[in-house]
Amino acid sequence: xxxxxxxxxxxxxxxxxxxxxxxxxxxxxxxxxxxxxxxxxxxxxxxxxxxxxxxxxxxxxxxxxxxxxxxxxxxxxxxxxxxxxxxxxxxxxxxxxxxxxxxxxxxxxxxxxxxxxxxxxxxxxxxxxxxxxxxxxxxxxxxxxxxxxxxxxxxxxxxxxxxxxxxxxxxxxxxxxxxxxxxxxxxxxxxxxxxxxxxxxxxxxxxxxxxxxxxxxxxxxxxxxxxxxxxxxxxxxxxxxxxxxxxxxxxxxxxxxxxxxxxxxxxxxxxxxxxxxxxxxxxxxxxxxxxxxxxxxxxxxxxxxxxxxxxxxxxxxxxxxxxxxxxxxxxxxxxxxxxxxxxxxxxxxx
Numbered sequence: 001x002x003x004x005x006x007x008x009x010x011x012x013x014x015x016x017x018x019x020x021x022x023x024x025x026x027x028x029x030x031x032x033x034x035x036x037x038x039x040x041x042x043x044x045x046x047x048x049x050x051x052x053x054x055x056x057x058x059x060x061x062x063x064x065x066x067x068x069x070x071x072x073x074x075x076x077x078x079x080x081x082x083x084x085x086x087x088x089x090x091x092x093x094x095x096x097x098x099x100x101x102x103x104x105x106x107x108x109x110x111x112x113x114x115x116x117x118x119x120x121x122x123x124x125x126x127x128x129x130x131x132x133x134x135x136x137x138x139x140x141x142x143x144x145x146x147x148x149x150x151x152x153x154x155x156x157x158x159x160x161x162x163x164x165x166x167x168x169x170x171x172x173x174x175x176x177x178x179x180x181x182x183x184x185x186x187x188x189x190x191x192x193x194x195x196x197x198x199x200x201x202x203x204x205x206x207x208x209x210x211x212x213x214x215x216x217x218x219x220x221x222x223x224x225x226x227x228x229x230x231x232x233x234x235x236x237x238x239x240x241x242x243x244x245x246x247x248x249x250x251x252x253x254x255x256x257x258x259x260x261x262x263x264x265x266x267x268x269x270x271x272x273x274x275x276x277x278x279x280x281x282x283x284x285x286x287x288x289x290x291x292x293x294x295x296x297x298x299x300x301x302x303x304x305x306x307x308x309x310x311x312x313x314x315x316x317x318x319x320x321x322x323x324x325x326x327x328x329x330x331x332x333x334x335x336x337x338x339x340x341x342x343x344x345x346x347x348x349x350x
Contacts, residue, residue: 029301034061035068035081038167038222039102039285043081045316046309056301065167066191072096072288078302080288083167084191088265097291097340098266099333100284101306103255103323105223106172107246107281109231111211112138114151120234121146121243124272124280127236128180130157130218132187133197138216146237153216160210160219163200165192171283172220175271179280220281223251224321238280239272246279251323254282260329266336284325289341296343303337303350310334 033043040062047058061067065082072080073094086098108127110120122130126142129135135142139154162169170191177184187193201207207219208229218234223246226233235243244250254273260266270282287306293299310333314324325333337350 029056029298030059031056031079031298031302031305032059032077033068033079033081033287034063034071034077035288036065036083036167036285037062038083038104039081039322042102042313042317042320042322045320046305046313049312049316050305050308056305058305064165065170066165069288072290075290078289078298081285082288083283083285084170085267085269085284085286086265086288088267091265091267095291096288097336098286098288099336100255100260100266100268100325100329101287101309102317103251103270103282103284103325104321105246105251105254105279105282105323106168106175106220107223107226108218108220108234108236109208109211109226110219110234111213111215111217111232112153112155113215114153115232117232118235118245119147119150120232121150121237122234123237124179128176128183131159131161131176131196131198132180132183133159146243155216158210158214158217159195159198160207160214160217161195161198161200162192162202162207162220164202165190166203167191167283167285168204168220168222169193171269171271171281174269175281178272227321236280238276238278239274240276240278242276244277244279248318248321248323250277250279251282252326254278254280255284255323255329256326260332266333291340291342293341293343293349296345296347296349299341299343299349303341307334307350 043060051057065084068080068082071077123146136157138152138157143152173189173193177189201210204221204225207221211217211219233246235245237243253275254270258268258270258273272280310330317324341349343349
């Protein structure tokens, strides 16, 4: 907790810098972005360090993925950020490109008296049926079959979900739609859905609060939040049938197993990826930029910041429980910058 408080203070300092600090008034370069709330802490930490090294400031509005997409389309920011990748057809329509910047995972958290973190095993089908309201007690025969020897209690399952629209819900429901035809047909995949059962909590903190309060409850939150709050996490059965834990290595395994090279416009959803170690509810957060830039110098500063972050930001990201992109994906992204992002006269930006 002390470590988390220290990181929080650093982030708050970074926020104060990017919002109110006039470094060399009139001379400093400022980069403007808006979008997903999930990557905001790591972007703020990168910005803090980068500002001290270069004098360049990052002004990032943490307003949600939908807001980031709206602002980049309106050309009011240098880049947008979204946890849900845009479809290739929509990218083409607006002249945009996207690339993955950072990764994390969504994890199921439970409150079961006597059950320690990492001991409960959930198959893909059983997790979907819990959220469909078809499995209602923790000692259901289907759960017992996956957890031999684990003392599952005869208590009702309290399902907890997000009450607000979020990228976390988009990733979670995308996964459930892939592993359950019934979920896909009845509920679907979106940032906000009509939940069949359960109670809603606002934000990760709301879901976590309900789960901590009620014995027998289950919810889903971002990996970083689960670690920082010492929540009891479950193992999940992945695409290859293995029960795996949510770890940085397993998130990276999911991304490494993904076929980024054939993902048009880097449209890649990392849920239910193949690989014995892959965590099944992994997600990347994406950056959106225009292919044709009106201000070559400004666009170059943006890409220099992201290139620096790829190269130098891994330790900071991991300290905040984010997962850096694999090096082979970084190389692909930087090659794409060279070929697809140009100035108004066709000149290279990166």
